[in-house]
Amino acid sequence: MAKRRLHAHCLCGDIKIDAKVDRLRVSVCHCDTCRRWCGGPFMAIEGAGDVTIAGIDSLGVYASSEWGERGSCKRCGSALFFRTKDASHYGLSAMACTDIDDAELSEQIFIDSKPSWYDLANDTKKLTGMEFLAQFASDEG
Ligand SMILES: [Zn+2]
Numbered sequence: 001m002a003k004r005r006l007h008a009h010c011l012c013g014d015i016k017i018d019a020k021v022d023r024l025r026v027s028v029c030h031c032d033t034c035r036r037w038c039g040g041p042f043m044a045i046e047g048a049g050d051v052t053i054a055g056i057d058s059l060g061v062y063a064s065s066e067w068g069e070r071g072s073c074k075r076c077g078s079a080l081f082f083r084t085k086d087a088s089h090y091g092l093s094a095m096a097c098t099d100i101d102d103a104e105l106s107e108q109i110f111i112d113s114k115p116s117w118y119d120l121a122n123d124t125k126k127l128t129g130m131e132f133l134a135q136f137a138s139d140e141g
Pocket residue numbers: 010011012013014015058073074075076077078
């Protein structure tokens with residue numbers, strides 16, 4: 001199957017990201033860290049590969065856990081991606097991408113961390129933090 005090319009950029013335009021994906025699926029994370037980091041649930045294009053980042057001088061990378069880090073623009077503050085520290089897995093911000101009108105919102109994770117005062121109407125798979133991490137561990141093994 002031909003890979004889909006993705007283009008993303010931050011608000012000020014200093015950082016431009018290109019990537020490829022097999023399918024345009026968006027995963028929403030409701031965890032405390034994501035919400036505090038990007039000011040809302042983090043909506044990520046899952047499984048982005050061949051990631052290239054231009055404007056690296058403006059990129060700020062924050063280690064948010066022992067195994068993950070988050071990239072944002074130092075100039076305009078846009079939240080751009082979550083990645084594992086070895087960069088083998090990227091969750092690229094769907095909101096930073098252009099031309100993804102045909103994306104599918106496929107799952108919500110850390111649903112047990114979601115504040116009670118909002119709900120997404122999309123009918124998606126929902127995983128608790130524990131369920132999500134268990135899935136990740138079995139993928140790795
Ligand atoms: Zn920027």
